[in-house]
Amino acid sequence: MVKSELIDVLAQKQPHLERKYVELAVGCMIEQMSEALMANDRVEIRGFGSFSLHYRPPVTVRNPRSGATLNLPARYSAHFKPGKELRQRVDLSRSKVLD
Numbered sequence: 001m002v003k004s005e006l007i008d009v010l011a012q013k014q015p016h017l018e019r020k021y022v023e024l025a026v027g028c029m030i031e032q033m034s035e036a037l038m039a040n041d042r043v044e045i046r047g048f049g050s051f052s053l054h055y056r057p058p059v060t061v062r063n064p065r066s067g068a069t070l071n072l073p074a075r076y077s078a079h080f081k082p083g084k085e086l087r088q089r090v091d092l093s094r095s096k097v098l099d
Helices: 003-013 019-038 084-098
Strands: 043-045 049-056 059-062 069-072 075-082
Touching (some): 003 019, 019 043, 019 049
Antiparallel strands (some): 049 075
């Protein structure tokens, strides 16, 4: 599901809200979550999961085609840890598919 599909689903489930307001709300949520992560804060949505930053140390890698080595700098990457309720719901839905 992409952002526009999420907006469409939410707008259908909340018919009293205009699509443009749903789009604005989703955009504001994403912006606030991004700002929190940029400030090195953790974002937690109970039952769904949490977003945090993970440190990636600098590494030396090799291009397999040319053999040249590159030094990649240290960086932070966004990390999502699913909550207990989300994990259970996904496991339940996957087990139904496998049966």
